[in-house]
Amino acid sequence: MRLAISKDAVQRALSAHAAIGLLASALLYLICLTGTLVVFYQEWQRIEQPDAPEMTAIAPEAVQHAVASVLAAEKNKPRTTHLYVHMPVEGLPRSTITTDHQAVHIDADGKIAGPEENSWSEFLLGAHYALNIPGLVGMTIVGIFGVMILALTLSGLVAHPRIFRDAFRLRTRDNHGVGLADWHNRLGVWTMPFSLAIAVTGSMIGLGVVGAYGLAGAFYKNDIEAAYAPIFGEEHAADARPAPLADIAAPLAWLAHNEPDARLTYVILHDPGTRGQHTQLIAEHPRRLIYGETYEFGADGSYHGKVGLSDGHLGQQLAASTYNLHFGNYGGLPVKIAYVLFGFALTIVVATGTSIWLGKRQRRGLHEPRLRAGWDGVIWGVPLALALTLLARILLGNGAPLIAIFWLAAIAIPLVAIVRPEPRPKTLLRRLLIVSVTACAAAALLGIAA
Template identity: 35%
Template sequence: MSAPFVQAVLAGHSSLGLAFAALIYLVCFSGTVAVLVHDFERWETPVVAPVEAAGPDTAVATARSFLSGHPATEHIFISLPDINSPRTRVYAELHDGEILEGFAGTDGTWPGPAQTPWSAFMLGLHIDLHLPHAVGSFVVGMTGVALLSLLISGLLSHPRIFRDAFHIRLGGTKRLQEADLHNRAGIWALPFHIVIALTGALLGLTTLIAGTLALAFFKGDVEQTYALFFPPALEDDTTPAPIPDLEAILADAAARAPGAELRMLRLDHPGETGQSVHVTMGYADKLAFGDSYIYDGNGALFHSEQVSESSLGTRILQTIGPYHFGWFAGWISKIAYILLGAALTWVTSTGVAIWTARRRSKGHPAPVTERLWAATVWSQPFAYALSALTALVWPGPDPLLVWAIATGLCLGLTVPFGPVALSAGLRVASAVLLTALPLAHVLRHGAGYADPMAWVINAGLLAGAALIALSLAWRAAPARQSSMA
């Protein structure tokens, strides 16, 4: 590649990175934490014991327990424990639009909605930034497109990046060291970065893609587009009717899918003549959702779809979510995604730092950008930790409001403080808050957790505090050495 081409691509890489830097960083940071959303839900509700095993009997008992207390239910989803979470999860929408979410007991009883406000805030921030869903998911999807473009332009602007994949200039200037680490972290985990950016873009731009297909093939009728991917619905009839025999339905589904296990039981319009029962039977060796069976109000099979007979496109669509969040191999994939997600977040943060350092070395510093970027990067560990601590000790305020105030406060500190002081101060504050979280958790819930995951998360929070403290010490070491020289 010619030098002018490389310079042009590098300029475009820098411009695109600066334009989307804050959004990309926020999406990458929130996505890394969201990998553990099921585990943080368990941390927020440590009194709920994990379920050793659950099957059709548990699903039926859960459905009956919930519907006995909420007969005016529009939809109810019952997801059985899996490799991601050892809990029977319930999600229901009532006739009045109220949403109820929680976890059934080991015997299938419904104890009431679970209080997991911080987990819901954290996942929502990654999915749609808590904006109206269509708008927020579009913004997140475009952020994924920008990230994918940055990965490609980063490769094209560094012709020797593969050749120098294991070459790092240590002992030189801080800017050159960070540039080398930025490039190496980008290339070492390139397949992961591409998968995350591509799947994130597809998930976020679903509405836009569906609308485009509707305009191209169905004269703008979006419902026909969605009909390509979703099963047909029964005719709506609100006349009261008894719930069909769920045991017989689940036994029939199991007979039709030998070797599969029940993953989800869904009831639409239960107690009405137009009700339907959806059964999903999953396979341990497949990422796709599994075989789907739909029964009418009389318990007769209305529609079925086997994953082995579905199109390649359908199977790809069903695996986008697990591949994007790392929810497919238990803790093996979760730990890998946390480490790789942290690397991608770090690559994003150092990209802007390298740009500002390059400008400063050329005699054209950008002090405002330096301050804003330091506040942006270190505001998120601080804001996340503060919102989690507030939700733990004072459940009243919305975690989103606490996060927004904390983030705004950090940005406001760019007026009196420089980037070095901001970075150091916010790191110290973040480490202190992360250390306080496990202590506050034990004080509120006691040490006799029914779910041992609470101890795992507490240990992880302390490890995060230690890593931030180490990063502060690592940053301070060169300054001390310089002052002693």
């Protein structure tokens, strides 16, 4: 039997198939764009809260005093299980203490200076890291898209055997899409090492959690901490009985004396105020990609050893290098600028790839103005939605509903473009984006903040 399907039904199915492809491209575009912007995560925090106290260093005794003050302010709340002290570093010369209940800035004397207010920076990081989806689902989706970038890069290389020979051939005139295709191919070649590195590390970060849960289920009786222990060290057994606050100043002094070249980035106090408390110091090592080595200390400040991320087995060092290689957190400002340039190039490759695909469909007689308008809504609507969230943060304060604003705008703009594809919305959206970015810059420079 032959299944009789009308031509109209086939056309609708093809349009639905194309729409699904457009949705995948939109998410990939969003991930690439937010990843490019989040390279300046530290700088965004300084712009977002310019009045926070800054310092190049803070004394161990000041850190000890600050931790004690923050915990004393939480005496009527459930006990904090993990306390983090962000130490001043070159990119973000601020000290911040984060507990299970709050995050506050401290000054160079260890006094609490006020709450940390960087909701837009955190929103941006969450959008790239997990599409603002809580839990494991968002990270897994982003990890899958990392695999997609890897597949697209390698397949693009295979599909264009002359891609390296034509690396500097650029026909700027858009003759039946030739100019756009040349930009796509040239940027794809020039950014290929970067794209491969970003794709591999992004997949490792996003899907690493899934792999850890799989290992925990297969070999560690569903103990996720045990699965991570061979790489990042073991979690100490808890003892909730009360005890005086751990000595934090002594480990800081020990590190400064014994590892003078290491740059301290974080202090982590586990189960503070209990007999099971212990301290970890995370310190960067010069000329290394690892995010840092972890040094272990007891409650009395005595040194208990290090995890081995700097000189342990190759798997440990590789795992510890993934984050910095993906986010460009090494080499200072020049590396960040390079990552932003390559990141924007990768974003353009994604955007032009879908535009080329839509152009080919149109030349084959598949005229789909709604899909074309929808893609215009994605290309210009996503950055417009990001600009609107930043403007909302500046005008409404740290409590602005950034996630709701972004996703409502990012979804509504392409949908409106699809419903009303004529005239093409590209010009209008470009103008709105310019106005929004200009308004953000003006509001920030004038100090207009709620």
